[in-house]
Amino acid sequence: MRFAYYPGCTLKTTARNYEDSALASARALGMELLELPRWNCCGTVHALAKDDVMHYLAPIRVLVRVEDMNREGILEGNYRLVTLCAMCYNTLKRANGVVKEDPDRMRKLHDIMEREQPYEGKVEVLHLLELLREMGFEKVAERVERPLTGLRVAPYYGCLLLRPRGFGIDNPDSPRVMEDLIRALGGEVVEFPYRARCCGSYHTVERKDIVAEAAYKILSQAREMGAEIVALACPLCSFNLSERQDEVEREFPGFRKIPVVYFTQLMALAFGLGEDVCGLDQNHVDPRPLLRSKSLI
Amino acid sequence: MGEERSTVTIYVMGKAYEVPASLTIMKAMEYIGYRFVRGAGCRAGFCGACATLYRKKGSYKLEAALACQKVVEDGMYIATIPFAPAEKRTYDINKLRPTPNVLLEYYPEIARCLSCNTCTKACPQDLQVMDYVQAAIRGDIEEVARLSFDCLSCGLCAMRCPAEIVPYNVAQLARRLYAKYLAKTSEHLMRRLKEIEEGKFDEELKRLKGLSREELKELYDKREIRV
Amino acid sequence: MSTLLAGRVIRISERNGRFSERVKALSGEEIDLCFQCGGCSSACPMTSQMDLLPSKVMRLVQLGEEAVLKSRTPWICSTCFNCAARCPRGIDIANVMEALRQMLLRSKFDHLKLETVGREELREIPPIALISSLRKFTS
Numbered sequence: 001m002r003f004a005y006y007p008g009c010t011l012k013t014t015a016r017n018y019e020d021s022a023l024a025s026a027r028a029l030g031m032e033l034l035e036l037p038r039w040n041c042c043g044t045v046h047a048l049a050k051d052d053v054m055h056y057l058a059p060i061r062v063l064v065r066v067e068d069m070n071r072e073g074i075l076e077g078n079y080r081l082v083t084l085c086a087m088c089y090n091t092l093k094r095a096n097g098v099v100k101e102d103p104d105r106m107r108k109l110h111d112i113m114e115r116e117q118p119y120e121g122k123v124e125v126l127h128l129l130e131l132l133r134e135m136g137f138e139k140v141a142e143r144v145e146r147p148l149t150g151l152r153v154a155p156y157y158g159c160l161l162l163r164p165r166g167f168g169i170d171n172p173d174s175p176r177v178m179e180d181l182i183r184a185l186g187g188e189v190v191e192f193p194y195r196a197r198c199c200g201s202y203h204t205v206e207r208k209d210i211v212a213e214a215a216y217k218i219l220s221q222a223r224e225m226g227a228e229i230v231a232l233a234c235p236l237c238s239f240n241l242s243e244r245q246d247e248v249e250r251e252f253p254g255f256r257k258i259p260v261v262y263f264t265q266l267m268a269l270a271f272g273l274g275e276d277v278c279g280l281d282q283n284h285v286d287p288r289p290l291l292r293s294k295s296l297i
Numbered sequence: 298m299g300e301e302r303s304t305v306t307i308y309v310m311g312k313a314y315e316v317p318a319s320l321t322i323m324k325a326m327e328y329i330g331y332r333f334v335r336g337a338g339c340r341a342g343f344c345g346a347c348a349t350l351y352r353k354k355g356s357y358k359l360e361a362a363l364a365c366q367k368v369v370e371d372g373m374y375i376a377t378i379p380f381a382p383a384e385k386r387t388y389d390i391n392k393l394r395p396t397p398n399v400l401l402e403y404y405p406e407i408a409r410c411l412s413c414n415t416c417t418k419a420c421p422q423d424l425q426v427m428d429y430v431q432a433a434i435r436g437d438i439e440e441v442a443r444l445s446f447d448c449l450s451c452g453l454c455a456m457r458c459p460a461e462i463v464p465y466n467v468a469q470l471a472r473r474l475y476a477k478y479l480a481k482t483s484e485h486l487m488r489r490l491k492e493i494e495e496g497k498f499d500e501e502l503k504r505l506k507g508l509s510r511e512e513l514k515e516l517y518d519k520r521e522i523r524v
Numbered sequence: 525m526s527t528l529l530a531g532r533v534i535r536i537s538e539r540n541g542r543f544s545e546r547v548k549a550l551s552g553e554e555i556d557l558c559f560q561c562g563g564c565s566s567a568c569p570m571t572s573q574m575d576l577l578p579s580k581v582m583r584l585v586q587l588g589e590e591a592v593l594k595s596r597t598p599w600i601c602s603t604c605f606n607c608a609a610r611c612p613r614g615i616d617i618a619n620v621m622e623a624l625r626q627m628l629l630r631s632k633f634d635h636l637k638l639e640t641v642g643r644e645e646l647r648e649i650p651p652i653a654l655i656s657s658l659r660k661f662t663s
Contacts, residue, residue: 012397012435013397014651040427045656048603048622051549051550163609198570206636210570210573210600236656396647398648401651405638405654408654435651
């Protein structure tokens with residue numbers, strides 16, 4: 001099965017391990033994710049002001065490209081757009097929802113995007129996790145060659161995969177899609193209350209301290225609940241919860257670092273796709289000693 | 298078809314002038330009596346010095362062109378932009394590396410790009426400016442270099458960008474990085490440079506330098522052109 | 525809590541209706557539905573950094589108190605939508621915070637001064653962080 005795929009900027013720069021492991025895992029499950037031939041940054045955050053038009057240009061242009069792929073015959077009647085980054089997912093999905101309901105805003109956008117084909121509103125924005133759930137986790141389990149036996153994983157959702165209500169991939173109060181996936185991969189799930197707590201998000205640029213405090217609370221709770229490793233689906237959460245652990249260590253004496261990986265890295269590992277594809281050397285807090293101790297690599 | 302008008306009306310600084318319809322904006326302005334001491338250079342569309350903005354009567358569109366290339370049209374309101382206020386960041390290309398974040402490091406404001414495409418619409422070279430700014434954000438130095446190859450640094454994209462980005466400076470850094478670190482080395486060039494260094498052509502050059510003007514001319518006229 | 529409004533008497537009769545209306549229009553939220561249960565403030569993970577709790581911001585907006593624009597709170601909000609998820613009145617408080625930020629951003633104000641972010645830092649932070657913070661904090 002082929003799908004249009006939107007990587008987003010960070011998956012091409014500091015989160016290559018997320019993209020590499022995701023594409024390889026999807027392929028192993030018989031899914032081909034076709035990167036949009038031409039794309040721009042989605043804007044990363046949804047424009048919340050009611051009169052905003054300008055900030056819709058970026059996400060809507062991306063959606064037009066999916067319709068372009070169908071017009072050009074790269075895809076045939078398949079308007080589903082798969083994302084990996086939680087922020088891209090949220091921004092594209094919300095912008096899509098707004099313009100479909102707001103012809104006036106759509107008209108203004110078309111005026112400005114005069115060089116594009118008009119957006120026909122056919123695109124459906126999805127996250128890879130939704131696609132896996134749709135396929136069935138028993139199918140995922142069948143593909144597992146090296147189960148994550150004995151690995152205690154805490155899935156972390158953050159905000160934008162779950163909120164606001166109606167735009168998430170799962171029930172915002174009791175999500176289970178990542179938990180189900182970890183179980184299908186043979187791992188042990190550690191549920192912890194802060195799995196949907198904000199990592200500090202964009203404050204990482206001007207208020208590292210806010211992020212360090214958030215990361216400290218989230219990670220130490222995961223650790224307390226028995227987790228050995230955290231799995232997530234957003235390159236900004238990843239930066240805040242891994243790179244910023246240096247900051248946490250400085251500010252909160254006694255804090256013990258914990259490896260943070262993308263869920264796709266665990267998937268690729270369990271599918272036996274090899275360490276190279278997983279890009280484990282790119283994770284800031286090295287997960288390899290732990291994985292080695294569990295004989296997983 | 299009606300009779301073609303031999304003159305058109307253009308507006309410079311708001312004042313109307315009748316000018317011959319076949320002239321470029323630059324020549325029309327000189328025809329009126331303006332003398333360019335800034336904002337003109339090669340007069341052949343290569344140097345990017347004569348950035349110009351104009352609107353046509355009855356249209357809301359603010360259009361952009363090089364004054365030396367664009368032929369006047371009836372009802373043009375013209376403003377030349379002799380200089381784009383923009384800062385070029387200081388760097389030592391030998392100390393940089395073509396890392397994914399290097400363009401954001403020197404020009405972080407590119408992260409403000411709205412994908413509005415105004416830059417692309419302003420580019421007199423018809424470059425996909427928005428696409429290269431976007432490629433810059435995701436660290437694709439090669440793509441920025443490829444898409445911006447024909448850039449003249451005229452400044453029009455920067456004057457029109459609502460995110461206050463200076464695209465051409467970013468592109469120049471990308472092309473420099475590309476040339477220094479990413480482009481495939483030309484083996485022929487390297488071989489020739491080595492030959493020059495080893496003095497293979499010293500003798501011949503010395504001989505040429507010793508020739509008189511007439512001898513040189515004769516040599517030039519008799520040269521062999523191999524296709 | 526700060527002294528942002530300490531000692532200030534707000535007379536309901538002098539309510540600055542125009543300010544409240546502007547926030548309503550920009551946010552698209554029915555601000556008057558808020559009955560001050562405080563759910564948003566208890567759900568917000570960032571209150572330790574705020575000078576006004578989110579529920580207080582809501583009350584001041586209802587009252588048309590423009591001084592709320594001087595509060596740090598909208599700039600501390602990380603748009604995590606926890607408040608919206610907890611509001612029993614269906615108000616998306618994150619949208620109200622955005623409206624307050626926008627009111628300032630649209631008046632030649634930037635919360636983030638990009639010049640103050642060092643090269644070292646820029647080398648390290650991922651594009652997603654820079655883009656989102658510039659979207660939220662500059663105009």
